[in-house]
Amino acid sequence: MTDDERETQHLPAPSLWPIGFALGVACILVGLVISVPALIVGAIIALVFGFLWVRDLFVQHPVTSATDMAAAPATAPAVTEADLGSNVDRATFLSLATIGVGGLIGAAATLPPLGFAVLPSFMGEGVKTHDVDLGPISNFPENEYVIATYLENPDAGEVSRRTAFIRNNGRTEDGIPSFTAIYSRCVHLGCPVQPNGPIDEQAKKEVNGIELRPVLAASFGCPCHGGLYDSEGNRSAGPPVRSLDRFEFSIKDGNLILGRVFSVGNVDGTGAKARITKYYKAYPGVHVDGVEKWLYPIPTPGSTG
Ligand code: FES
Structure with missing residues (x-):
């Protein structure tokens, strides 16, 4: 061998x-x-x-x-x-x-x-790193939306300006205060969504550097590609793939505090009776539920955090 x-x-x-x-x-x-x-x-x-x-x-x-x-x-x-x-x-x-x-x-x-x-x-998407105190809940009349605009990171300046649409829903059947807190970023590609309805500029308030403007919002629209959402944030038309994201909230010493942003699959019902399926924060263009979640798991090119 x-x-x-x-x-x-x-x-x-x-x-x-x-x-x-x-x-x-x-x-x-x-x-x-x-x-x-x-x-x-x-x-x-x-x-x-x-x-x-x-x-x-x-x-x-x-x-x-x-x-x-x-x-x-x-x-x-x-x-x-x-x-x-x-x-x-x-x-x-x-x-x-x-x-x-x-x-x-x-x-x-x-x-x-x-x-x-x-x-x-x-590493998060730069959406929110700390709670935001929106002041006394009396700033939010029942069943009306209020546009809250604030700096998420004052050190970063205007680039960190965010907008939330807040509606005081009164109380649930269990007597718990209920708020709808919608994040303004479109879940198609991230453009700023606008409320469809007149803004009451006369009733504008400023609390701790946060601007509050009441608005009669029948729905929300996105100017970029015509995305349309109903008053609960559900997608009703256009290219967005899911409902508008929402903020967690809490009430401390009578003040409304915005917490983290989360994604929403669908909202059934309205106001204090709404049932929400909650998901971890997802990129715009990403489905969070249904068969589409598996068919289209990758963010749409061009979407931003
Ligand atoms: S970014 Fe809103 S519809 Fe395209």
Whole structure:
């Protein structure tokens, strides 16, 4: 037996584990973009197949089968335990070195762009980082919308100006104060939505630097591409893909406090009787429920946080 023949016989047998591992990694990358469950499944697949792959590399493969040994010429040199050990070690070393160097090159090439693409999804969207005190709830007459305009981050100046449409719904059947607090950003591509109805400029107030203007809003419209929403924020026409986002709210010492923004699938009913399906904040152009959520999981190009 020549050195080449012995080397060939010492290599690990062809294996499907690397293919499974690659599928797992692909699943992780897709999951990073569209859904956490897909990411978890991909991680499990990659771990299982990666483990099997690495385990195979450490298993000592027989130099030759009994049949091969019987067929080997009588003059072939005997293979010693020392030969076997050194050859298996070299094959394993080369395999691991190839995988390691390939992994490093792959990581260096993919991680930076992946970080830029994925991290913004986990770092918030610059929508709100602190509660906003809108002053006494008496500033909000029942069953009327009030446009509240405020600086989310006063240090950043006008670029952080935000608008919310607030309606005091009175109390629920349980006696709990109810407010509808809609975020003005269109959920098509992010343009500022306007209330459709006259604004009472005479009744304008300013509280803690926050401007409050009552408005008779029968609906909300987006000037960019004609998106239309009803008075509860449900999409009624145009390209928007879901209802307008809303703010969480609380009442502290008689003041109305705006909290975090969340996304809304659909609003059933109106005012204090409305039933809302609440989701984590999603980008404009992203469906949050229904079959469309799975068909169109990626933000529309051009949408902004
Ligand atoms: S951004 Fe509002 S309809 Fe397109």
